[in-house]
Amino acid sequence: MKAVIAHLSGNAPSRRDRLNPFVILLPLSIAILLAVTTADFLKTENLLNLFNQAAPLLILSLGLLFPVLTGGIDISNGALLSVCAGFLVTYDTGTGLAFAGGAALLTGILNGVGVALLKVHPIVMTLGVMIIFLGLAPIVLPASGGDVSESLIYLVRGDLFGIPISLLWCVIASLIVWVVVSRSAFGTRVYAIGANEEAVWLSGVNSHIAIIMCYVISSVSAFFAAVYIVGRVGSSTATIGEPLILSSITAVAIGGVLLSGGVGSVGGVICGVTALTFINNGMNHLSVDPFLQQVITGCILLVAIGFQRREEIGV
Amino acid sequence: MSSVQSDIADKPATSGFATVKSLFGKIPLVYPLFALLLLAAYIERPMMLAPLFFFTIMRQAVPLILVTIGQSLCMRIRSLDLSSGGVIVGAAYILTSGWIQAPTPVLIALALALGLAVGAVNAWFIAIRRSSAVLVTLATAMIVGGTVLVLSGILQPDRSPQALVDLARFRIGKVPMLPILAFALAGLIALAVRSSVLGRYIDAIGANPRAAWVSGLPYVRVVFLVHMTSGLLSALAAMALVGTLGKGSVILGQDLPLFSLAAVVLGGVSFGYGKGGVLGPVFASAMLIFLFNFLTAYNFAQPVRLILVGIVILISAIAISHRARNE
Numbered sequence: 304m305k306a307v308i309a310h311l312s313g314n315a316p317s318r319r320d321r322l323n324p325f326v327i328l329l330p331l332s333i334a335i336l337l338a339v340t341t342a343d344f345l346k347t348e349n350l351l352n353l354f355n356q357a358a359p360l361l362i363l364s365l366g367l368l369f370p371v372l373t374g375g376i377d378i379s380n381g382a383l384l385s386v387c388a389g390f391l392v393t394y395d396t397g398t399g400l401a402f403a404g405g406a407a408l409l410t411g412i413l414n415g416v417g418v419a420l421l422k423v424h425p426i427v428m429t430l431g432v433m434i435i436f437l438g439l440a441p442i443v444l445p446a447s448g449g450d451v452s453e454s455l456i457y458l459v460r461g462d463l464f465g466i467p468i469s470l471l472w473c474v475i476a477s478l479i480v481w482v483v484v485s486r487s488a489f490g491t492r493v494y495a496i497g498a499n500e501e502a503v504w505l506s507g508v509n510s511h512i513a514i515i516m517c518y519v520i521s522s523v524s525a526f527f528a529a530v531y532i533v534g535r536v537g538s539s540t541a542t543i544g545e546p547l548i549l550s551s552i553t554a555v556a557i558g559g560v561l562l563s564g565g566v567g568s569v570g571g572v573i574c575g576v577t578a579l580t581f582i583n584n585g586m587n588h589l590s591v592d593p594f595l596q597q598v599i600t601g602c603i604l605l606v607a608i609g610f611q612r613r614e615e616i617g618v
Numbered sequence: 619m620s621s622v623q624s625d626i627a628d629k630p631a632t633s634g635f636a637t638v639k640s641l642f643g644k645i646p647l648v649y650p651l652f653a654l655l656l657l658a659a660y661i662e663r664p665m666m667l668a669p670l671f672f673f674t675i676m677r678q679a680v681p682l683i684l685v686t687i688g689q690s691l692c693m694r695i696r697s698l699d700l701s702s703g704g705v706i707v708g709a710a711y712i713l714t715s716g717w718i719q720a721p722t723p724v725l726i727a728l729a730l731a732l733g734l735a736v737g738a739v740n741a742w743f744i745a746i747r748r749s750s751a752v753l754v755t756l757a758t759a760m761i762v763g764g765t766v767l768v769l770s771g772i773l774q775p776d777r778s779p780q781a782l783v784d785l786a787r788f789r790i791g792k793v794p795m796l797p798i799l800a801f802a803l804a805g806l807i808a809l810a811v812r813s814s815v816l817g818r819y820i821d822a823i824g825a826n827p828r829a830a831w832v833s834g835l836p837y838v839r840v841v842f843l844v845h846m847t848s849g850l851l852s853a854l855a856a857m858a859l860v861g862t863l864g865k866g867s868v869i870l871g872q873d874l875p876l877f878s879l880a881a882v883v884l885g886g887v888s889f890g891y892g893k894g895g896v897l898g899p900v901f902a903s904a905m906l907i908f909l910f911n912f913l914t915a916y917n918f919a920q921p922v923r924l925i926l927v928g929i930v931i932l933i934s935a936i937a938i939s940h941r942a943r944n945e
Contacts, residue, residue, distance in 0.1 A: 422942075
């Protein structure tokens with residue numbers, strides 16, 4: 304309780320993971336509310352379905368965590384996801400994976416070089432790349448549809464020893480990112496760059512390479528999210544990734560990751576994605592108008608960021 | 619003194635090339651680019667420069683010009699406004715749905731009030747709560763846009779008020795009035811920002827928000843003023859859109875926030891960097907719309923046009939960043 308009061312009054316000690324009570328209590332309180340108000344929320348079928356809904360958003364948000372921790376942002380990954388999905392449903396599995404993976408790698412390098420070496424503002428850099436991909440997506444996949452191989456479908460819809468593979472996707476992605484962010488020298492470097500890039504550079508660390516790597520990870524996460532969505536849906540459209548741009552930024556923000564950099568954690572992102580997934584799932588159960596869901600999500604985002612007063616002023 | 623003299627003596631005489639280079643080094647990239655585009659149009663598609671055609675294209679550019687002015691002011695104080703899409707949809711709904719039965723001037727006042735209110739909410743979160751401008755303006759856009767979508771399930775947007783249609787289509791000879799009014803408004807705002815104390819505050823906050831805050835500059839007041847102006851201009855853009863189209867829609871102007879960002883960068887303004895002034899982004903907006911029409915004249919499909927615009931944005935952003943670092 305003391306921690307909550309200290310947090311709300313702005314006197315909470317500064318922590319780099321920012322796993323404050325608000326971040327943890329939000330999905331918990333939504334889950335309790337939904338368990339009380341809806342009959343189906345706690346059913347096993349629904350809970351397993353939640354992982355299906357959450358997985359692509361979680362993968363994309365975990366990737367987005369890296370550039371955001373350095374004080375940047377990547378708004379190109381939704382459009383990149385559409386392009387990758389287009390490659391995957393247009394070509395055979397091997398060629399599609401090669402094209403999509405190559406596109407993701409090149410995009411990450413382009414964004415990273417633009418931000419780290421050419422010093423273009425991350426929003427502007429990734430906006431330019433996003434507009435290019437918004438144009439490229441309908442060229443790669445002119446009409447909705449496409450073919451997806453059985454192996455790719457099994458990779459998403461199948462199960463392993465009775466455990467749904469979608470759950471494994473979520474667990475494996477979270478574990479890998481947690482190890483990289485919290486238990487590796489690279490992760491420490493990323494936090495340090497977000498806190499003060501100049502100081503990191505002056506202390507002899509090549510921050511440019513680390514920043515480029517962060518954007519590469521973000522783009523590669525868009526590739527994996529595309530693989531997951533294509534395997535789950537069995538087809539694609541040229542705009543399939545667009546809604547995920549806003550959702551991933553929202554999830555990261557609700558998860559207490561500061562857009563000014565240096566503060567955030569995998570746990571926070573998981574909480575943010577869980578809260579958003581619960582909201583969408585719960586409102587579907589309550590038959591809430593989908594447009595009203597947008598209003599409610601906007602209000603929650605506003606309240607979430609309003610509670611997290613920053614030291615920094617700016618974008 | 620002697621060292622100063624020796625400095626002067628050592629300095630080589632400025633060559634003609636260096637003078638031209640220094641002159642062009644100070645001009646935002648958009649002006650030579652726009653001049654090149656107009657030259658290309660003059661050679662390849664001279665019809666596009668005929669007054670009737672040219673000013674019709676400029677009329678298309680008015681909503682983007684208005685949103686871009688607001689965006690450029692926000693970016694100069696290291697903020698951002700992605701809520702303009704929501705404000706445009708909201709204002710257009712007020713003007714065209716008949717949800718509020720009132721005379722046109724009252725509807726216009728309400729549409730403008732919506733823009734001001736959204737701007738004030740954005741500013742409160744950004745200045746007082748120090749929230750991220752990206753997230754705050756994204757959230758307000760979601761709230762206003764979502765509310766309109768919910769309301770449109772009950773009452774669809776319909777025809778625009780006749781007064782707005784008449785204003786949008788009013789011409790003096792072959793020249794439509796709307797772009798003239800937009801450029802006049804841009805000129806006035808440019809003059810106000812350039813010659814007033816407010817302009818100095820904007821530059822100071824853009825250079826270092828924390829220093830401006832600590833040194834007692836009215837940071838909160840400036841952020842409120844800038845964001846409310848941006849909201850107001852978005853509402854005006856909605857009026858221009860519904861006047862030109864003759865009807866409202868729930869997807870009106872959805873791409874304007876992102877293209878305004880692109881126009882601001884092309885116009886020589888970036889976060890905390892205002893060398894392009896107000897007019898640079900305005901000309902960049904006009905250039906982007908002209909470029910779209912030029913590419914359409916060559917039968918380029920929409921996806922190819924987007925790719926080309928994206929490449930232009932990236933090249934301009936890199937050039938501006940390079941110039942800012944050199945300065």
